[in-house]
Amino acid sequence: MTTSEKLLTVEGLGVDFPTEDGVVHAVRGVSFELDRGEVLGIVGESGSGKSVSSSAIMGLLPKTAKVSGSIAFKGTEIVGLKGRALEKIRGNDIAMIFQDPMTSLNPVYTVGWQLAEAYRAHHAVPKKTAWEKAVASLEQVGIPQPDRRAKQYPHEFSGGMRQRAMIAMAIINDPELIIADEPTTALDVTVQAQVLETLLEIRNLTGAAIMMITHDLGVVAGMVDRVQVMYGGTVVESGQVNTVFESPRMPYTVGLLGSIPHAGLIGQRLTPIKGAPPSLMNLPPGCAFSPRCPLVTDDCTTAEPELLRVGVDGHSARCIRWEHLAQHPEPKKLFAHSEIGTVENPAELAAADPSLPVAEDLAAVEARIAAEEEKTP
């Protein structure tokens, strides 16, 4: 393995589920890379394909799933990997933390026994060594009196402690990638913050990369390095978290930022995005967000846009109208229907809005980005 090799490279990932009613295109053309020690946030409405993408990386999809594209972990292809080869990666190199700890913890065994077994599954060591490792790993996730707690059953732990025990389970084999699927949603705010803090400490200590799937934009803002926004089964915007939050270049991201409670919105009114997410069985032609987009034009409905480079440090967006958005004086108002009347036909609004400037010539925009990139050290 070369040092420049990415920890994870996902290229053109697609996941289809054939059902009686038709084929569900749950994940479509997803490509991204993850570096060692990087924290990537994946956000998007329910059903946008976040969990299915991460299950594909873990090799945890049901047999009915049709997977296409490539997922390379340290250069090894995971798609199509089965049996022992997959087991070796799963739980050892890549570990997963779920929303409900009881999906990983068995109620009939002590927490310490389960941790020790998880360690022994990947290491040929005596039981005593595995037990010591279990206690050490409980200590690592901040559980007080870990030697006493290790002898207890999951139901004797509080919700926050169970979540920590599950993190202990995930890290016991020193994974290089931790996938956390809504790991704190069920916890109260203070405990959430502590659990997230623990995850970041583990990243600092072990250098593991973290993929954090969450609805909570507050979590994303406070924790991740890079964010990836999903809609209709694909990535519609990605970039450094501050850049994406401060200068979103896909109207869906603007809508998402204004519709979900998060720290940056304190004192502001929430504005839901009108309409419903698309059916993944029957996607609209062109951009999947076009039926709900206040900036839609006829071109948006003819072909699905590529993920276009829209700024420095890998900022990209799947929107042919991103320059219009970039130059819009008040992007947040795009979704503030009540302030500009109820919008039945977003195309009419875009056409009637005189504040929308004409887009710069695309070549000029590319040149401007290239110049900015050159200036960045």
Ligand SMILES: Nc1ncnc2c1ncn2[C@@H]1O[C@H](COP(=O)(O)OP(=O)(O)OP(=O)(O)O)[C@@H](O)[C@H]1O
């Ligand atoms: N086994 C399956 N068979 C058929 N469709 C499925 C299956 N698993 C998931 N899907 C569909 O795939 C789509 C994407 O689901 P996914 O769970 O990835 O969404 P999500 O963005 O993680 O949502 P949430 O935030 O609610 O977990 C959904 O439409 C879902 O119904």
